[in-house]
Amino acid sequence: MTRNTEENIFATVPDEQGRYGVYGGKYVSETLMAALAELESVYRMLSVDPDFQRQLDEDLTHYVGRPSPLYEASRWSDNIGGARIFLKREDLNHTGAHKINNTIGQALLAKHMGKKRVIAETGAGQHGVATATIAARLGLECLVFMGEEDIRRQALNVYRMKLLGAEVIPVTSGSRTLTDAMNEAMRDWVTNVDDTFYCIGTVAGPHPYPLLVRDFQCVIGREARAQSLNQVGRLPDALVACVGGGSNAIGLFHPFLEDSEVAMYGVEAGGHGISTDQHAAPLTAGSPGVLHGNRTYLMQDSDGQIMETHSVSAGLDYPGVGPEHSWLKDLGRVNYVVADDDEALRAFHTLTRVEGIMPALETSHALAYAETLAAQMTPQQMIIVNLSGRGDKDIHTVAEIDGIEF
Amino acid sequence: MSRIEGRFKQLAMQGRTVLIPYIVAGDPAQDVTVPLMHQLVESGADMIELGVAFSDPMAEGPVIQLAHERALASHTSLSSVLTMVQVFRETDATTPVLLMGYANPVMHMGYAAFADAAGAAGVDGLITVDIPPEEVDGINSELQRVGIDNIFLVAPTTPEERIAQIAARASGFIYYVSLKGVTGAGNLDTKEVASRLKLIRKHSDLPVAVGFGIKDAASAAAVATVADGVVVGSALVDTLAQAFAGGGDQAVALGSAGKLLKQIHQGIANAAS
Incomplete structure (x- = not known):
């Protein structure tokens, strides 16, 4: 196998501002900037903490399989x-699904930060189920935002989330799918930012989410x-x-x-x-x-x-x-x-x-x-x-x- | 001095608080907006904040979300909003107009192209909800080139060192978001607002306006005792929506919006006296 001999540019992103070249960054309202900064500093600390990594590895082995x-x-x-x-x-x-790799990690962050309430957006319901699952295990309150159209086409996952103790909030704006669920989750987060952890399900969103979701996956x-x-x-x-x-x-x-x-x-x-x-x-x-x-x-x-x-x-x-x-x-x-x-x-x-x-x-x-x-x-x-x-x-x-x- | 700063100075000398109504341009139809702007000026508006509709208005509560949807349904774009400002300017050369919207439509037009077009139309200020100081340098230089004030938000969660960082980049005025939440939510705590404004003023000589939670004459009056400006959004947008939904024609709807703004204006005047 040949590894690139030149400097590994893939390890250079994201930069300090959370940018991947001209992409990424933190385009959010001012209310959330402090919460993102806190999340980033907690994650930077825990990502090099052997105890955190050990806990994560144990969960991945014995809980995720x-x-x-x-x-x-x-x-x-x-x-x-x-x-x-x-x-x-x-x-x-x-x-x-792969979604649990990420929610296991983010839930450990939430617990470390002392947040009692976890929110998530979901499309197919897989991330919602993975979040509801880990919230049940850690005893956290869990709200999942889901577009009405997706609730219709993913009824099984909606019921799974409810069985796990999560509240599924139907989103009726726009196309009633994943993008609207994410808008609504952001609105909830901005309102309840003090006690709420927003568990984003993919490598999008403001920095540091694309970084930490990538690392967990x-x-x-x-x-x-x-x-x-x-x-x-x-x-x-x-x-x-x-x-x-x-x-x-x-x-x-x-x-x-x-x-x-x-x-x-x-x-x-x-x-x-x-x-x-x-x-x-x-x-x-x-x-x-x-x-x-x-x-x-x-x-x-x-x-x-x-x-x-x-x-x-x-x-x-x-x-x-x-x-x-x-x-x-x-x-x-x-x-x-x-x-x-x-x-x-x-x-x-x-x-x-x-x-x-x-x-x-x-x-x-x-x-x-x-x-x-x-x-x-x-x-x-x-x-x-x-x-x-x-x-x-x-x-x-x-x-x-x-x-x-x- | 920009038209915005001039207006704040002028009213401060009279001991008055600047009243800033917010409406969504093109809600519910494009031809409503310019007559409505004139109506608002007649009813006591010192400055007008025009919402630029976006498909994903993440900072808005339900009332203003619906207004964005109606404006998009009437095919309102950033370009058509600039045209409305231009038409408004033909008969009102003094009332400052600021746009409030989201990054993507402005970025899609291009920062330089937007600055040129907005400057030519007579726009005085811009608030982009999702462009914090960290991301602002690209657009700020273009706005400065054409003399448009970039208005920044300060939130209840903004730490003091960030307030200083924001103050260093801001012009026109600073917009204090009075609560954690979306537009139109909750009840604001005037004492809390007062202590935050004190902190902002420690770092900036710019006037400070307060928005996101001012519902009526009473809450406007309470905020006016501590702020240089008061923004009224959801309450006004809702009044308009209900007037149109109730089958009212444009004159009736404009009348009801004007009436609400007059009450708020009176409330602020009473508080000052």
Whole structure:
């Protein structure tokens, strides 16, 4: 393997201001600036504290069930007839997705800061469930903001959150999806900033969130890198992950960034196609702007208004993306591509039937692209796909599309 | 001296507090805004704050969120707001006008292009809720070039060293957000506001206006005893919305907004006397 000999520029971001090149930063109202500064200083201190790291590692091992396996999907690979495809099984984590890696970490921060109340935004409900789970375990009050449209399409996760003792607050503004849930969570935080910890579910938001969420999710890539070397004796030729806000993708990619021979593909939601305005692919078809506290690629119109997005998967239905992805795009280190609704649904069915693994619809976008990519490669090559979440929550959506009523 | 600073000085000499009504430009229709601005001046406005609608108004409570939605539904853009200011200026050359909005529409237009267009239209000041001092240098130099004041917010949570940092960059006046929360929320604590204003004045000679929680003549009067300026937003926006929703025509709606502002103006005058 070849590591870049030049200075590792990937370790230089974010800078002191929380910037990734021209992206990132802290674009929030003055009321929140002190809270962000406090969070940053607590995190800087704890991230080098051996006791904090030990606690985090213990929780990841005994509560989340890490390390997650790196599974070779041989039958699927053979059917495609190209590269060997390995799946990083984040769907096997407690609560069924990668989201818990982050909420475990943020909840430890909240506890350390003496906050009694935790709030979160959620799209597909996976981050909401992961937050409600850890709040139940630590005895914290938990409120989850969720768009009305997402409450409808993710009813199972809504009930899971309620069973866990969280209050799910329906958000009725705008498109009633993830972006509106995030607006409402910010409004709650600004109002209750003294006793409330805002647990953001992705690598977006104001600094230091993109940094700390990345750090907590990097366990995915660290494990995958070691597993690849141990199990296969080499590094993969390519990594593939879906990108909504981009936390599972950055978690897989980041520990490999210096490995210049490893190609990376972030797969955005193409919705009804990027030639329409019914998609959620800001990196592929958007332009830079400011939303939710950071500068990044956005879906916006000619007046700088944020556009409504569409994706079959609630978790990718977001007009922005984490600022580090914007930086990696401009740098050319990561290729950002799209898979549309139909391609994702086909991949959902394929993996379920061929490997007996039912992926989340978000993850299905990565699988759809991996299939295309693998077909262009040889059996001597290998791909790792981040299987970021399981698909149980999406059964109703898929059934509805297939015209089945329960 | 800018039109904003001039207005504060002029009223301070008369022992009066500057009354600043906030409305969302283009709510509920674009042709309402300029007549409404004139109505507000007639009813006691010393300065006008025009909200620039944004798709994701994160700092706003429900009343002003809905106003943003109505303004966007009437196809109001940052450019059309600048046109409204220009038309207003044709018949009012003295009332300062400031815009309050979010970073993205301004950034999308381009800081230099915005500064040129806003300066030409007759805009006097700009408040961008989500551009704190850390991110402000790019836009501040452009605003200074055309003589537009950049108005900063100071919050109840702002530590003293940040107040100093903000004061060093601010011009026109400093906007004190009187409560932790979104626009139109809660009840403000005048004693708390007074002690915070004292702290701000330790670091700045600029006038200080207070907003986010002033609902009526009584709360305006209470704040006026300690502040140089008072901003009234949600209460006014709600009055307009209800007048239009009740099927009232434009004259009726403008009349009800004017009536509310007159009451507040009177409340402030009584407090001063």
